[in-house]
Amino acid sequence: MARDLGASDVGASGVAARTGTPGAPVPRPLPGAAVDGPVLRWVPTHEELVYTFGGAAPRQRIVSGTRIVTWTEDCFDGAVKTAADLPSQKMPAGHDNPQTGPFFVEGAEPGDTVAVHLVKVEPARPYAVSSFGPGFGAIVGTDRTAMLGADLPETTWRYDVDATRRVARTTSADGAHAWEVPLSPFLGCLGVAPSMGEVRSTIVPGNFGGNMDCPEVRAGNTVFLSVNVPGALLSFGDGHYAMGEGEIMGAAIEGAMNVEVVVELIKKVATPIPRIENADEVMFVGTGRPLEDAARVAFKAMVGWVRGASGMSDLDAYQFVSQFAKAPIIQLVDPEYTVLVKIDKKRVPARR
Known part of the structure; x- marks a missing residue:
């Protein structure tokens, strides 16, 4: 997306916020079925990017039903472009995972839920980068898992994007090997301000969303x-x-994105941990450390959702989830780990 989208064309009014029943599942339309509302076309300047969840003044104000058409910078703050660029030398400290926003949702209050319908998430550049940094990764020594032995060297891989074939290509550091990875674009970070006035780094996931890397x-x-x-x-x-699942080296194939979302406000319904849905599946993202605690958070939420959707008892819902759930590890490199628990909606019995 070009960085000259022009001024906002937000309409005077948007889609009315919806009210749900606390504790009950609220079915939502798919992004493509979202009703027409105002449109905000906005691309932030570099100076408008933020590096925390919470603690930053809103950059834009929107109403429920607003379609946001925008762009996001890569996790390296746009500073790493070639295999010769090392993040430790190119990036300012604390500039990991720059965020587009914050967007102030008119009428949103604690106890409500925002539903972010992802309409478009597509690569915005013909290249992307990945890297390894000493002290960061799932199978090397870190500040929490100290080990003897020398650190592996900081290394960057540049991937060239073939938009036609929808793959990203790179070579080994010595140039002797090459590989392609199918494109499967997504946003590593999506979140709201945390509670209690907290300000959290953009490398941290939590109940507020954040750096889920999902x-x-x-x-x-x-x-x-x-x-x-x-x-x-x-x-x-x-x-x-x-x-890849686990994000074990600490970086994905990282790049700028063209993004289009529709933001809906659901009044008087709380969502204690991040929930993701599509036409076929319901999913919960659990955050914690050690890894089993992250899994427990997500599994508990899923049992509660199945109970609410079906009318089963806690014990029956527990049994149901234990037989049908899938639970891939999202990442085990951030300050808190994330696990996804998902279930096929058509498996869930109807309420009687």
Whole structure:
């Protein structure tokens, strides 16, 4: 997307916020079926990007039903472009995962939910980069898992994007090998301001969303997040062109994104942890450390959702989830780990 989209063309009024029943599942339309509302076309300047969830003044104000057409910078703040560029030398400290936003959602109050319908998430550049940094990764020594032995060297891989074939290509550091990765773009970060006035780094996931690094934050899905502060203060970024499960080296194939979302406000319904839905599946993102705690958070939420959707008892819902759930590891490199638990909706019995 060119960086000259022009001024905002937000309409005077948007789609009315919806009210749900606390504790009950609220079915949502798919992004393509979202009703027409005002449109905000806005691309932030570099100076308008933010590097925390919470603590930043809103850059734009929107109403429920607004379609946001925008762009996000890569996780390296646009500073790493070639295999010769090392993040430790090119990036200012604290400039990981720059965010587009925050967007102040008119009428959003604590206890409400924002539903972010992802309409478009597509690579905005013909290249992307990945990297390894000493002290960061799932199978190397870190500040929390200290190990003897020398650190592996900081290394960057540049990927060239073939938009026609929808692959990203790179070579080994010595040039002797090459590989292609199919494009599967998603947003690594999508979140709202945390509760209690907290300000969290954009490398951290949590109940507010944040750096979940979840491949399901992609076009065609809807992400539901609880509102913790007036206006919600929604922001997103950290585009991933593709990523393996676990993100074990600490970086995906990272790149700038063209993004289009529709933001809906659901009144008087809280969403304690991030929920993701599409026509076929319901999913929860659990955050925690150790890894089993992240899984427990997501599994507990899923049991509660199945109970609410079907009318089953806690114990029956627990049994049901234990037989039908899938639980891929999203990432185990951030300060908190994330696990996804998902279930095929058509498996869930109807309420009787």
